[in-house]
Amino acid sequence: MKRRTFTLSAAGAALAGWHGLGQAQGWPERPIKLVLSQPSGSGPDAMARMITEPLSRKWGQGIVIENRPGGQNAIGAQAAARAPADGYTFYFATAAALVTNAYLFKNLPYDPKRDFVPVGMIGKVPFALCVNASSPLKTLQDFIAAAKANPGRLAVANEGPKTFSGMMTRLLSSQLGIQVNSVPYVSVGAAVTDTVGGQTEAIISDVPSVAQMVKAGRLRPLAVTTAKRVAGWESVPPIADVLPNFDYAGWVGIVAPVGTPAAAIQRFNRDLDAVLLDKEMAARLLAIGPITEGAGTSEQMGAFLQAEHTRWAALTRDIGILPE
Structure with a gap:
């Protein structure tokens, strides 16, 4: 992806912001809508409601969560992209919605690169390779050895070939030279249940989805997909110990329709950063998913999105995934 893509989107939003600056000076003057591509009660929904509580108090305005699940995030993303760019609709976005969908689907009803302007990051969600607690596989090296000794027989549960966990399964196999x-x-819950029950030997899943079973001693984590060890899982090594530079995580962030007034984006970014840097909030988020380091700036998020597009374009090409 050309480096200018998100820069131009941000610049377009800034120019539009000059026209709406008078309106945005007192922003927000009415309730705000936050669109999600996931259903009520899901992990992202819980995260969104957690961070919107203090933001609503700061702004003295309600924040309405609009759940628009389905279509591999496309329904919610399209709704957010087509919303008025007036500073009162934002999108709680995932890596799938803003990056990986671009390389998995030929025809999306929205453009992940051009329809949104970055507001701020919320956090990254590490994934882990786990086995049943009774498995003889104690380490990642054991897993690799077992896969090489029995090509194609080691069953690894995931959420499907075009999901993060499915792509991690393929990437790991490719880079380790195993089958x-x-x-x-159809759901991570079913995958966890079958791995605990022994129907599959292993699972690749986001850490929050397996954390309870790991804590209960029903699953054993062998490695995490991030280059750094995960807080609370310090004894679990990263895959990067075996595959240098292996560093992948899901993530969530806030974006807005292109053309949203710059002043609204700046205020949202500033207050979101303050909320996320609160130690109590960071700990609450970590308990259900993302590791946050604050919102950063909208420019930093734009640069991050550029890098993610470059990386995932190469990843999907390397493991042979073509858009359908």
Whole structure:
């Protein structure tokens, strides 16, 4: 992706912001809508409601969560992209919605690169490779050795070939030079249940989804997908110990329709950063998913999105995933 893509989107939003600056000076003057691509009660929904509580208090305005699930995030993303760019609709976005969908689907009803302007990051969600607690596999090296000894027989549960966990399964197999039996599930809950029950030997999943079973001693984590060890999981090594520079995580952030007044974006970014840097809030978020380091700036998020597009374009090409 050309480096200018998000820069131009941000510049367009800034120019539009000059026209709406008078309106945005007192922003927000009415309730705000935050669109999600996930259903009520989901992990992202819980995160969104957690951070909007203090933001609502700061602004003295309600924040309405609008759940628009389905279509591999496309329904919610399209709704947010087509909303009025007046500073009163924002999108709680995932890596799938803003990056990976671009390389998995030929025809999306929205443009992940051009329809949104960055507001701020919320946090990254690490994934982990886990096995049943009774498994003889104690380490990542054991897992690799077992897969090489029995090509294609080691069953690894994930959420499907075009999900983060499915792509991590394929990437890991490719880079380690092993063959596993990738078993797709319609939900991460079902995948966890079958791995605990021994129907599959292993699972690749986001850390929050397996944390309870790990804590209960039903699953054993072998490695995490981030280059750094995960807080609370310090004894679990990163895959990067075996594959240098292996560093992948899901993530969530806030974006707005292109053309949103710059003053609204700046205020949202500033207050979101303050909320996320609160130690109590960071700990509450970590308990259900993302590791936050604050919102950063909208420019930093734009640069991050550029880098993610470059990386995922190469990843999907390397593991042979073509858009359909």
